[in-house]
Amino acid sequence: METKCLQFNELSEHSLRDIPLQKALKRIYERLGAARNRSFSTLENAEELREGAFQIKKNTLERLDQYLEKLEEKVSDLGGKVHWASDDKKAREIIEDLALDKGIKTVVKGKSMVSEEIGLNKGLLARGLDVFETDLGEYIVQLAGEAPSHIVGPAIHKTKEQISEVFSEKLGVERLEDPRDMTLLARQKLRDKFLSAGMGITGVNFAVAETGTIVLFENEGNIRMSTALPEVHVAIMGIEKVVPNLDDLGVLMKLLVRSATGQKMSTYVSMINGPRRPNEIDGPGEFHLVIIDNGRSRILSDPETRETLHCIRCGACQNCCPVYLKVGGHAYGWIYSGPIGAILTPQIINRREASKLPYASTLCGACADICPVKIDHPRVLLALRRKYAEDRDWQDTSPLMEKGILALSGRILGARPFYMGASAVARLGQRLLPLAVSTTRLLGFKKLTERLERIHPLGGRSFRSMWKELEEKEL
Amino acid sequence: MGDRERILSRIRRGIPDRADQAPLFQGRRQRKDRVVGREKDALLETFRKECEQLSVDVRVAKKEEDLREILLTIIEESGKGGLVTWEDPFGEKVPLDQIVAGKGVEIFESPSNPSPDSDARRDFIRISSEAGLGISSVDFVLAGTGTLVLKHVSGRDRACSLLPPVYAAFVESGKIIEDLDEFLEKLQDDFEREGRLPSCITLISGPSKTADIEMTLVHGVHGPGKVYVVVVDY
Numbered sequence: 001m002e003t004k005c006l007q008f009n010e011l012s013e014h015s016l017r018d019i020p021l022q023k024a025l026k027r028i029y030e031r032l033g034a035a036r037n038r039s040f041s042t043l044e045n046a047e048e049l050r051e052g053a054f055q056i057k058k059n060t061l062e063r064l065d066q067y068l069e070k071l072e073e074k075v076s077d078l079g080g081k082v083h084w085a086s087d088d089k090k091a092r093e094i095i096e097d098l099a100l101d102k103g104i105k106t107v108v109k110g111k112s113m114v115s116e117e118i119g120l121n122k123g124l125l126a127r128g129l130d131v132f133e134t135d136l137g138e139y140i141v142q143l144a145g146e147a148p149s150h151i152v153g154p155a156i157h158k159t160k161e162q163i164s165e166v167f168s169e170k171l172g173v174e175r176l177e178d179p180r181d182m183t184l185l186a187r188q189k190l191r192d193k194f195l196s197a198g199m200g201i202t203g204v205n206f207a208v209a210e211t212g213t214i215v216l217f218e219n220e221g222n223i224r225m226s227t228a229l230p231e232v233h234v235a236i237m238g239i240e241k242v243v244p245n246l247d248d249l250g251v252l253m254k255l256l257v258r259s260a261t262g263q264k265m266s267t268y269v270s271m272i273n274g275p276r277r278p279n280e281i282d283g284p285g286e287f288h289l290v291i292i293d294n295g296r297s298r299i300l301s302d303p304e305t306r307e308t309l310h311c312i313r314c315g316a317c318q319n320c321c322p323v324y325l326k327v328g329g330h331a332y333g334w335i336y337s338g339p340i341g342a343i344l345t346p347q348i349i350n351r352r353e354a355s356k357l358p359y360a361s362t363l364c365g366a367c368a369d370i371c372p373v374k375i376d377h378p379r380v381l382l383a384l385r386r387k388y389a390e391d392r393d394w395q396d397t398s399p400l401m402e403k404g405i406l407a408l409s410g411r412i413l414g415a416r417p418f419y420m421g422a423s424a425v426a427r428l429g430q431r432l433l434p435l436a437v438s439t440t441r442l443l444g445f446k447k448l449t450e451r452l453e454r455i456h457p458l459g460g461r462s463f464r465s466m467w468k469e470l471e472e473k474e475l
Numbered sequence: 476m477g478d479r480e481r482i483l484s485r486i487r488r489g490i491p492d493r494a495d496q497a498p499l500f501q502g503r504r505q506r507k508d509r510v511v512g513r514e515k516d517a518l519l520e521t522f523r524k525e526c527e528q529l530s531v532d533v534r535v536a537k538k539e540e541d542l543r544e545i546l547l548t549i550i551e552e553s554g555k556g557g558l559v560t561w562e563d564p565f566g567e568k569v570p571l572d573q574i575v576a577g578k579g580v581e582i583f584e585s586p587s588n589p590s591p592d593s594d595a596r597r598d599f600i601r602i603s604s605e606a607g608l609g610i611s612s613v614d615f616v617l618a619g620t621g622t623l624v625l626k627h628v629s630g631r632d633r634a635c636s637l638l639p640p641v642y643a644a645f646v647e648s649g650k651i652i653e654d655l656d657e658f659l660e661k662l663q664d665d666f667e668r669e670g671r672l673p674s675c676i677t678l679i680s681g682p683s684k685t686a687d688i689e690m691t692l693v694h695g696v697h698g699p700g701k702v703y704v705v706v707v708d709y
Contacts, residue, residue, distance in 0.1 A: 027690055062493045065486040070499060078671060084479040136696055137687035153687060160689050179688035183696050190697065195604060210500050211666050221637055221683040221698025227675070228633040229600055231593070239482065245500050246666070250659045264525075265620040265655070268698070269678035277674050279629035281589045281599050293482045301489030 002119075003349055005333035008356040012327040020159045025325045028156060033319040035262025036370070043258070053255050054374040056248045057310040061300060067209040067242045068291065074212025078274025080287040088118035091292045095120065095201065095234055096127050098288060102232060104129065104198030108190075110216070110223035111135040112203025113151060113313055114238050114292060116335040117348070120201070132193045134222035136186050143170045149329030149337065151315035152260050157328055190222070200226030200284070204237035205312070206252060207289070210245040213273050214289065217257060217266040224268055233284035235272070239296050240309040252312060255372035259314035295348040304383045308343050310373040317367035317377065323360055332357060339367035339377040346384055351394050358384040423462060430457045511653070518618040518651040519706065525621030526704060529681030530694065535706045542707060543574050546643075549608070549703050550580055553641035556607015562587045562630035565612050565645050568707055587630030600634060609635035609642045609699065615661070616646050616704075619654035620680055623704070627675040636679060642699035644679075648708040 004011060015021055040046050060067055072082045085091035099107060107129055109115065121142070124131045133142040137154035141147065144166045148154030155163065160179055167182060168175050171189060176182050202223050206215040214235050216223050227233050243249055257266050276283030299308050318324045318338030329337035334354075336344045342361055346354035358381050367377040387394040395402070412418045433455065440449045476484075519535075526533045536542040546569075550558070560571065562584050571582065583602050589595050603609070611631070615624040623644050627633050636642050652658060666672055683698030694700040 024689075031690055062490050063499070064490075065483045066499055068483065068486075078674075084477070084482055086478045086481050090478055134697070135687070136685045140687065153690070155687055156690070160691075163688055179691040180693050182688055183685060183693040187696055191604065194697075195600060211672055213672060219684050220696045222696075224633065224637050224677065225697055228637065239486070246659045246663050247501075250656055254655065263680075265617075265622050265678065265680040267679065267681050267684055271672070271676040271678075273672045273674055273676075275674065277629070279588055280627065280632070280674060281586055281596060282633045283627065283674055291482070293478075293485070297482060297485035297489055300486060 003334040003345075003353055005345060005349070005354045005357055007333060008331060008360055011331040011333060015327045015331050018328075020162070021157050021328050022326075024157050024159070025328055028150070028153070028319055029325050032152070032262065032315075036259055036316055036319065037262075039258040039262040039264060042264070043254070049251055049255055050372055050374050052251045053372060054310065056243065056251060057373050058307070060242060060244060060248075061240065061306060061309055064239060064242070064300065067244060068239060070209040071207055071212060071242050071289075072291075074209065075214075075274065075287075075289050078212050078287075079277075080212070080274045080289055083288060083290045085290055085292045085294070087294050088292075091118045091236065091290055091294070092120060092123035094290055095236070096123055096129075098232070098234065099124065099129055099199055100127060102198065104232065106130045106132070106193060106197040107199045107201060108132050108134050108193050108197040108222075108226045108230065109138070110200070110202035110218065110226045111138050111154065112201070112236060113335065114203055114236055114294075115201065116148065117294065118236075118292065120236075132190065132197075134190050134193070134226060135218070135220060136183060136222075139186055139190065140166060143167070147330065147335060150318060151313050151336075151340075153315075157330070194222075194225040194229050197226075197230045199232040199234060200230040201234045201236065202226055204235050204241050204289075205256065206249055207237055207242045208244075208246060208249055209242050211273065213246075213249075213271050215249060215253070216270045216272070217253075217260075217268070218270075219261070219263075219267040221268060224270055227270055227272060227284065228282050231284055232286045232288070233272075233275070234288045234290060236290040236292060238292055238294070240300075240311075252373075256312050256314050259312075259316040259370070259372040299347045305343070305347060305380050307375050308340075308347060308380060310375050311340055311344065312373055313340075314372060316370045316372065317375075320366040320370050322362055322364060322366070327360075332360065339381075340375075343375075343377055343380045343384065351388075355388055355394075358388065423458065427458055427460075430455075433457065511657075513653065515648055515651065518653065519648060519708075522616060522618040522621060522651055525619065526681075529621050530702075531621060531681050532701070532703045533706065534703065535708050538709050539568075542569060542705070545705055546571075546574050547578070549641070549643050549705075550575065550578065553608040553639075553701070556639070557581045557583060557602065557605060558608045558610060559583045559585070559603045559606040559635040559639060560610040561585050561612065561632065561635065565647075565707070568647070569645055571610070585630055585632040585635065599632075600638070603632075603634035603638040606635075606639045607641065609637070609639040610645065611635050611642075612645050612647075613650060615658055616651045617654050617658055617678075618651050622655075623679040624658060625677045625679065626673045627677065628673050633675060633677065636677065637698050640695060640699055641701045641703070642679075643703040643705060645705050645707060648706055 075082050083094045121131045133139045140155040149157040164176050204214050205217050257263050275287040321338045324338035332341045334345050342357045363378045365378050412422045437452050523533050534545045558580050613623045614626045682694045682700050682702045683696050684694050685696040686692050
């Protein structure tokens, strides 16, 4: 998994100077944030629902293996095939092999965060398949060669002028000005793909264990197309997407839709129970469900951070986060951004790479207040910060070295003569800094060069000596 | 060890102190705030309000003449392209063939006993994609959210409410129920009775829409951009 999480600071600085992005982020806050709040105000029992959702998620996670086995049994009974993948590589292999075995050439895709997580498109393309994202926002970022910047609005960071340029360049059409015309163009271009694709790939919003039902939410109709027209439908899910029964689904459904877009109900909800049956004219002849772990069982095993797996990917925490709303999604360096990215990414990818993300928060707690499944992000963030500071498995530097450094600093800062001595040595030593930088650069030590460049040199004189001089002048 | 066993055993190891005794599936929740037993007219009123919010065009037919008129208007407004519909979607109440007879509109019905070869499927999908109007009945209407519920079984395809640019749903007024909770309860009853649910159930609330370009709302991105609901109230 390629990430840029270590460059959080640099990417953030870049975002702060990106004026269209800043406008888009303001729009997210004003529109999506407000829409969510309006729709919750029409719920009489919102708090009860959130508490209910928390309990459903908590109880389901505690017996996750049993619910997954039940789900597998029911989906199989319905004629579907269930696959299991420990990691991203295995998941890609399963899906790529499926497509190639069946001689499929074109794949249409509905928006799915887990497909981004496992790098599915790249894998399919590398094996010679044509893959088309069909959610308008995803289609735009795919054409632009970018990554989604928001869970619900993948292309939310782009202006209509930028999108018009992408369309004109990649699709060979005239520049369009009206979002309506651009949308219509995408409809035409993608309709052909839906009609010719051999495989539709979607994510899963909820998988109901008792009935074997896969539930998908959308507004555009592209997921319905992907699940009704191609001969093969592959649905992919993280292990945490299972819910026990239809009753639980009802609770989570109401919260998801309101939290994501402020609607009472998504335009389309598809409840899929296996492949089409005899005498049905549409729907896929084959249904495959790929259940993916990719680090989730490790999160599950840690009671301190387990609730990260409650997340239903609504994006509400992004829409209210003062950090996300300034730096945008791309600054987080990987596909999950905002408060959920700050807690999820370090637990999925290489820990050292994501070490900055738990600090990308003011701990204001707006995310925890808004979260429909009551994830306490600040508590999890603090737990992760503590792990990075104290836990040997999480640390960048060895604890022994850190202890040594701190002990030494304590001695130096604790006694004035030591401090004076050390600053004098540092002032002399830093004269060698430019030489050190150019030498390491010449030798090609990129990381070391960057580190040295980031050292702020000490001033020529100490405050104390300046003060002393001023006092003497006054006299 | 395969991936399946590896994942399941990792999960089991991860939660060592759980209580396994409780049944996997709890009974249904009794919601205190549930509204029950409202009159048909009250439900219809709620439904109309929700549809207005969703830009859905609701027409009510009080007698067969109304229905004929409404249907012809919809066909007129949707530009007289081909018409795709479910097999015998409304029984005797809506004699579709008779109503459009002589109007130059070609009706294509979803076959309930389709030929199993893939060409038949492809042709069906192509015809649906080229049609100007899709018409179906519905299994339920959820008043509280303006939602149409379609259970897809033989003769009741997925394409006609999805592929044409205009979609019209015919709703018998007795099919209007309160909300999602009531629907999911009925679905649970179905499941307990039949042992399985239909291959696909679709909930439709308004026209296809997107706000992916600068959060500007645009209707009709992939599915129908225009949705009519005709309430058959006689």
